[in-house]
Amino acid sequence: MIEDLNLAAEALSEVSTEATTEKISIGEAAGTAVFGYAVVFAGLIVLMILLYCTGAYFKSKEAKQKAAAEAEKKAAPAIAAPAPAAEVKLAPGSAGHVKLFDVPDKEAAMIMAIVADKMQKPLNELHFISIKEVK
Amino acid sequence: MDVLDTLETLWNSSGFKSFFVGEGWKNLIMIFVSCLLLYLGIKKKFEPLLLVGIAFGCLLVNLSYFAGGDTGDALYHMDLWDNFLDETHPDYHSYGAIMAHGGLLDILYIGVKAGVYPSLIFMGVGAMTDFGPLISNPKSLLLGAAAQMGVFLAFFGAVCLGFTGNEAASIGIIGGADGPTAIFLTTKLAPHLLGAIAIAAYSYMALIPMIQPPLMRLLTTEKERKVKMEQSRTVSKTEKIIFPIIVAMFVILLLPSTAPLVGCLMLGNLWRECGVTERLSDTVQNALMNIVTVFLGISVGATTAASRFLSLETIKIVALGLTAFCFSTIGGLLVGKLMYKLSGGKINPLIGSAGVSAVPMAARVSQMEGQKANPKNFLLMHAMGPNVAGVIGSAIAAGFLLAVFK
Structure with missing residues (x-):
């Protein structure tokens, strides 16, 4: 199986202009299928991590903005006169x-x-x- | 004027006579097939926007192209495209020869051959898709990945049935449940199978409400189907703008062969989300999408000339396509079940089946099945995450197969 995976990896990395229109062996096909499925998973997992990172950044930014707004609200009554906002x-x-x-x-x-x-x-x-x- | 001679000349040049010459009877069968496809598209509403065009393209080519007969007036010429692909022929890769000698459908087919139409369709899909559910729940990407299982199992099955690597890769991608991706990959790897693969892909996509529910009920318990998922977080505008840029950069750097599909998908989505290109977004979603759909449908249908389409290979492709769809659904459901266990019962595994692209049909099926188990269940937005993840997943799968077999 590892050999098949290597074959598939070689096929992927090889820069070849020759079209592979011939039949391939069942072992090679199994290796390519497993390797391909793994590539799809790996690609989407990395993308998932990237999305979690950007999501975390935006969540923390939003939390900071909320905290700042709340702090402003708390500070406001002490400085400004109350009235209209409360109404x-x-x-x-x-x-x-x-x-x-x-x-x-x-x-x-x-x-x-x-x-x-x-x-x-x-x-x-x-x-x-x-x-x-x-x- | 000799009336009899004129009548004989008319008869000899008519298509009616061609039905009785050589393998002309095969055209007759294909005309019935095209009428059946028209019925399915119009009456049963099976992906009508594309299937009606494909069916009519099929009708046109089989009315005008008779293998072995006079193909001068044909709308589509198989032999010209054979020469186009034959390295030893003077017309090898010559679009000029197609323009000079081709019929209307040959000229329209250039857009398919060059990979233009599928990419433009992807641009429209991007402009119509809200990636918010995916951004708010990035775990959905795992379901989109899992649902590509059918692609690789069908690829393996096709090799076992005697197809070449290129053909098997093109057949396998039917399991991605994504028409433009299937057309794009097949045009690059096995153009002679385009008609059968496109028809199988679009027919099965239309049949998703019939194919998926039995598998969903078989692989999930009543308790799992009843799970009500929590509302996802709200995604900010900035996140939605950054998303297509990140995906385009990452996926294209990972697999450069996906650039036409992923690039166009993400450009369309950026136009939608950035808020300053509403006119472009509107044009891509509507006018451009409709124009390309017209050209794509009719020119793909043109590849179903009887002499090529009526073969054992087509039956094998149809069977493998169904297998691919089923296993893609199973892959998504199994990872959905795993996520259900790992999350302590917070994720409804039914959203896994939406990982096959078919936007938004597969997500709707998850919603319907979820609501059957629990009428208060609203899974649609949760299922849209895996659904759009499936689009990216199938593009990556296609990119991988293209990188290996091109």
């Missing part, structure tokens, strides 16, 4: 970020759905900062 209603279902000014929840949801539809984007990919009624 702002948070709309449910939109990660709690959208600020509503004189707009009922139902209307806000409808506006967000219409915007998502017009932009041809899924709603969960859009970030609404605030919705304000223009009087």
Whole structure:
């Protein structure tokens, strides 16, 4: 089996212009099949590791941003006067970020759905900062 | 004007007469086959976008090309392509000869031969695919890899049945359940088998809802199928933009022969995700994809001339293709079961079968089977991870086979 694997590896590394249109032995075919399956696995495992690394980087970045935002929030009441921020209603279902000014929840949801539809984007990919009624 | 002479001339030049000369009866069989494929595509909706084109290409070539007869008016000429591949012939690798002497389908087929259409289709697939589920759960890549088992088992089976290495590699890739990849590899390694392999690949892809469920139920327990998976994390826009760049760099450096397929797949996806090329993404997903589908279908169908298609080899290819599909499904399910055990029952093994590419059909089958076991189960997004991983996996498998046998 190891010999077959070597044969397959040699075939892969060999730079040859000659087309291999002849029949191959069953042993050689078994070796190539096992080696090929292993290459697919190895390639995708390395890709998986790369994705975990980038994922971990972005997760830690996101966590840092969250922590910074929380720290800012905590520091804010001590410096600025309280009032308006506390009165702002948070709309449910939109990660709690959208600020509503004189707009009922139902209307806000409808506006967000219409915007998502017009932009041809899924709603969960859009970030609404605030919705304000223009009087 | 002698009416009888004119009638005789008309009769001699007509295709009707050709049915009764030499092996012309084979064309008649192929015309029935093409009508059957048209029925399956139109009535049964078996991959209609491609199968209708392939079936009509098959019809056209068998109405106009009679082996041994006058092929002057034929839309596709097998003999021209034989010369194109014959190193000793003056027309070896001469697209000029094809352009000068070929019919309409010969000229359209140049796009298949040069590997242009499958790569452009991959560009469209990339622009239509959301890799978010895969990025949020990179373990899915293992399922995509496992589901390539059928490719290599069918390759081995084909060698055992007497096919050459090149032919066996082209037959094996049917198990990748990825039409453009199968066409791309076959055109490079065994162009004479293109018709049979393309028809087998697309027919089995359409039959996935019938092929996979019995295997899924056979290899998983009721308890495993009922597993409800946790929601994956949200993937940021930046991650989605970086993903195609990383995959293209890594996979192409690993296997340069995958560059046309993986390069186009990832370019299409980058256009989709980067947010500044919406027009291009839209064109690739719709207009370009449709145009290439028209050319690809009809020119692949043209390779099914009766004199080549009706052979024992075709039956073997159809049988090996089915074996490849089944074993790819089994490979994905087995690794899915392993992940179920290792995760302490958190992963539903049904998502493993989606590792065969066939996007999004295979993922839908996982969703349907999961919901049959537990109506509150929503596996679709979890199954999309292995499903798109399968596309990358089959491209790597094709790249490996190309590197070994080209």
